[in-house]
Structure formats: C-alpha cells, structure tokens
Amino acid sequence: MTFAFFLGAGNIIFPPQAGLAAGEHMLPAMFGFLSTAVGLPLIAIIAVAIAGGGWKGLTRDLPPAVATLMAVLIFIIIGPAFAAPRTGLVAYEMAVKPFIADAGQMSLTVFSVVFFAVALFFAWSRGKLIDLIGKFLTPALFAVLAILAVAVFINPQGDILAAQGDYVDMAFTKGFLEGYNTMDTFAALMFGMLIVDVIRSKGITDEKATCTYLIYAGLIAAAGLAFVYISLFYLGATSSAVAAGADNGGAILAAYVSALFGPVGQIILSAIVLLACLTTAVGLISACSDYFSSLTKLSYEKWAIILAVVCAVVANVGLSQLISLSIPVLFALYPVAVALVALTFVRRWLPNPRMAYRVVLSVSLLFSLIDAGKFIGIDMSVLKFLPLFDYGMAWALPTALAMVVTRFIGSVQSVQDKTQTA
Known part of the structure; x- marks a missing residue:
C-alpha cells in the first residue's frame, strides 16, 4: 500500500525525461534523483516512526501555531493544490486521451469528475484501505511495471547519447533537484500518519511494533520505487530513436511503450498510469481528509468530498x-x-x-x-x-x-x- 501511495504521476513522468537529457551521464543523474525521490522519503518515514508516528511528534519542539501552519501548507501542496490534481491530469493525458479522437476540454472535465469520484469511493473505505490497495491494486500495478522494466532492459530502443543542458557538468545535482518534483518527502511526512492508522486498525497497538512495521513499509516502498526509477531512467536514456522531439516524460514513455509492444503498448501504459495515479490520489485524499478533520468540526467523509471536488476542478488547469x-x-x-x-x-x-x-x-x-x-x-x-x-x-x-x-x-x-x- 505504501509503495502504491508513493508511485504516482510525478514518479512516472519525470525519470524518463531526466534519463533522456542525462544521456551518458545517466548514472550520476539517476543517483541524484534516487537521493531525493527514494532516500529522503524513506528517511522521512523512519523519522515519523522515531517521532511516534505523527506530525505532533515530529514538530513537538515548534510553537503549535507554526507546526500547524507547516502541516496545512504541506497538505495543501500534496493535496488539492498540486500533487493530487496532477494524478488526474497525468492519468488523462497518458491513459485516456490517446483513445479519444477529438479530445478537448469537455473530455478532460468529464474524466476528472469520474477519476476523483472513484478515488473518493476508495478513500471512504478507510478500514479496508490496506486490503483494497495493498492486496489488489498494488500487485496489479507492480506486475505491469515489471513487464515494462524487463522489456526495456532486454530490448532497449536506442543508443545512449551525449548529456544535454545542466546534465553535462552537474548531472548529480540536477538529478537531485529533479527528485523534488515527485513531492515524496512531503508525502512521506503525511503518509506516515495514515499508515500508522492502518497498522493500528489491524489490531497492533504496541508503539514499538507499530514503529517496526512502519519502517518495514518504508523499506518495501523504497525498494519498489528504486526498481521503477532505475528502469524508467534507462528507458529515457535509450529513447532518443523513438521519442525524438518529445517535450515531456509522458510523451517519451508513450512513444517507447508503443515501439516495444505495438498497438497493445498503449493499453499496457494506460493500465500502469491509471493504477499508479489512482492509488496515489486515494492516499492523498485520505491523508489530507484525516488531518483536516482533526483541525475542524467537519468529518473525514465531508473533507474527502470537498477535496475530491477541488482536485477535479484544479485538474482542469492543465498539466x-x-x-x-x-x-x-x-x-x-x-x-x-x-x-x-x-x-x-x-x-x-x-x-x-x-x-x-x-x-x-x-x-x-x-x-x-x-x-x-x-x-x-x-x-x-x-x-x-x-x-x-x-x-x-x-x-x-x-x-x-x-x-x-x-x-x-x-x-x-x-x-x-x-x-x-x-
């Protein structure tokens, strides 16, 4: 479940673009990206575990008003302002739009409503979250990603070219900064609380055991993310022949999958993107609703509705x-x-x-x-x-x-x- 929460829109679209630009400097760029997109979120999950599994523990030495303001800002960023709407946008651009002959604003609006309505349905099932996502959606997502990763390494679609732009002289640093775009360190601070709630819903109340399971969840998620990023970086680095002129990671990934698998490739890509974006949207709406309901008199369910509606509206801004x-x-x-x-x-x-x-x-x-x-x-x-x-x-x-x-x-x-x- 933790892996699925983290693996969302940014995790899929940024590594291929970075890999293509990094070219022959792919390895230092990839290690820089892994530092902020895998290392920092894992460390953040462990920090949440050490602090007792909550935001209050992390910020107990700050004035309460400052700690609350920080939490609200982070939740707004990973929730209705940026990360959550981005899941809907990427899902539309990469998984649905290619199948629509006359795609326009109306099709995006309709998809946004449907996508966040489905995310809301899963988010409402709080007690069943680990079963719905951890036992069903995540294995399906990982299976499709594994097929793509194996195909990329067995049959790369081009040669690795020279590095471009900042990747020429500062590949590691550029990769490090690109890792910011996943927003996963923010998410880790907040998902930690949600994961603790799920662990406790399974009847585990001992704090030491909860801390241990939270760290295990972080390690599993980090291993899965590293696997995905390494394969997507290599995909990007070997995509010059099939993705010439592509201006974003989504276009690179779409062109590559099409070259690998032909017409069925778009179906495979759509399955990956829809599952990844949906699970992340569910996690973000759940985490934000859980926190905002603790600050106000509105219930978790009402906050989930509000956030889902706001995300659907913001998603129409454009990727x-x-x-x-x-x-x-x-x-x-x-x-x-x-x-x-x-x-x-x-x-x-x-x-x-x-x-x-x-x-x-x-x-x-x-x-x-x-x-x-x-x-x-x-x-x-x-x-x-x-x-x-x-x-x-x-x-x-x-x-x-x-x-x-x-x-x-x-x-x-x-x-x-x-x-x-x-």
Whole structure:
C-alpha cells in the first residue's frame, strides 16, 4: 500500500525525461534523483516512526501555531493544490486521451469528475484501505511495471547519447533537484500518519511494533520505487530513436511503450498510469481528509468530498501550467521538510531542541526562498557568493551550519545558566 501511495504521476513522468537529457551521464543523474525521490522519503518515514508516528511528534519542539501552519501548507501542496490534481491530469493525458479522437476540454472535465469520484469511493473505505490497495491494486500495478522494466532492459530502443543542458557538468545535482518534483518527502511526512492508522486498525497497538512495521513499509516502498526509477531512467536514456522531439516524460514513455509492444503498448501504459495515479490520489485524499478533520468540526467523509471536488476542478488547469506553478513552491518548502527530518534524527544530541528547531528551520526557509526567487526570475546575483548558489541549493550549507552551531550553543548557554545559579 505504501509503495502504491508513493508511485504516482510525478514518479512516472519525470525519470524518463531526466534519463533522456542525462544521456551518458545517466548514472550520476539517476543517483541524484534516487537521493531525493527514494532516500529522503524513506528517511522521512523512519523519522515519523522515531517521532511516534505523527506530525505532533515530529514538530513537538515548534510553537503549535507554526507546526500547524507547516502541516496545512504541506497538505495543501500534496493535496488539492498540486500533487493530487496532477494524478488526474497525468492519468488523462497518458491513459485516456490517446483513445479519444477529438479530445478537448469537455473530455478532460468529464474524466476528472469520474477519476476523483472513484478515488473518493476508495478513500471512504478507510478500514479496508490496506486490503483494497495493498492486496489488489498494488500487485496489479507492480506486475505491469515489471513487464515494462524487463522489456526495456532486454530490448532497449536506442543508443545512449551525449548529456544535454545542466546534465553535462552537474548531472548529480540536477538529478537531485529533479527528485523534488515527485513531492515524496512531503508525502512521506503525511503518509506516515495514515499508515500508522492502518497498522493500528489491524489490531497492533504496541508503539514499538507499530514503529517496526512502519519502517518495514518504508523499506518495501523504497525498494519498489528504486526498481521503477532505475528502469524508467534507462528507458529515457535509450529513447532518443523513438521519442525524438518529445517535450515531456509522458510523451517519451508513450512513444517507447508503443515501439516495444505495438498497438497493445498503449493499453499496457494506460493500465500502469491509471493504477499508479489512482492509488496515489486515494492516499492523498485520505491523508489530507484525516488531518483536516482533526483541525475542524467537519468529518473525514465531508473533507474527502470537498477535496475530491477541488482536485477535479484544479485538474482542469492543465498539466504544464500546474507543474510550472508547483516548482517554485517546492524550491521554497522542500528544504524545510529536509531540515525537519534531519533534526528528528539528531534531536537527542541537541542541548536545547526548542531553540535548535526554530533556528535551523528559519535558516532553511530563508535560504530556500533565494532559490525559489531565482527560479521565478528575480535577480539574486548579489548573493552569488553563497556556496552551491549556482546549483539551486543555496540552503544546504547554511542549514547544516545552523544545525552544527545549535548543537554547541545550547550547551554553552546551559553551562552559563548553571554557573550563574551556583
């Protein structure tokens, strides 16, 4: 179930495009992508387990209002604003549109309503979630993906060409940043709570056992995601002959599958995309509804309806516009999520966790806004002296430095307080 929740729209469309652009530098680009699209979500799941399986545990050293605001922003990003509508859009563009001779806005609208109505039906079955998705939809999805992966490695459709663009000189970093687009570190922080609820619904109440099962779920999901990404990266890298002129990962994947399997290829691709996008939409609507119902008087079921309707509306914006809107938001908030996860692992060694969390997260947000501003066209050249500025990671070293400083500055303050008391 956890694997299916993570494997959604972005997980399918971004790796082929990155693989094609990376070309002969596919390996460093792929390892960079795996760092943020597999490594960080797995670490985030483990952090949720260590913190007790919930957002409150992760953010217990932050002011409650700040912790709630962070959670709401993340849920809006992975829910109705970007990630959830994107599942519907990608499902339409790649799985349904090729079968419609005269596809237009009306067909997208009708599909969006049907797609999110089905997602809503599954999301309502909260107690049966692990059975519906984990036991039925995920095996079907993985079986089709395995067929595609084996075919790609046995019968590649072209030669690996020279790297393009940023992949020439900074393949690992470019891949690392591309991994942001999956939004899976955000999702991991929030899915962790949903997975804990499902584990407890199975009668497991012991916290240590719950933590263990949550980590197992994260490891299984990470292994599955790595398998998918590696095959899709190789697909992209060997797609130059069959996907010339393709401007997005969906088009690359469609052309490749068609070349491999002929007319039946589109049916295979449609099955992969529909299953992947549907399971992720279910997970996102469930997680968001669960959290928002805990903040308000509205029930889980009412929030699920509201979110499904909003997602269906937003999905009609268009895929390209939605992706372009989401990228600066990701640049601004992803580093904060990374810093929060890192703090969870080092918390036991922090002499003053409350101060450390406030300082480190503030520093990560401040410097991540520089990268976000640069992406939307604001002139940030005056800050070019910052380490990793040119790589879109100006936040990394200042955040790490803030973490190191708060490891010792609290100790100094504690010693001073004790001396004054004496």
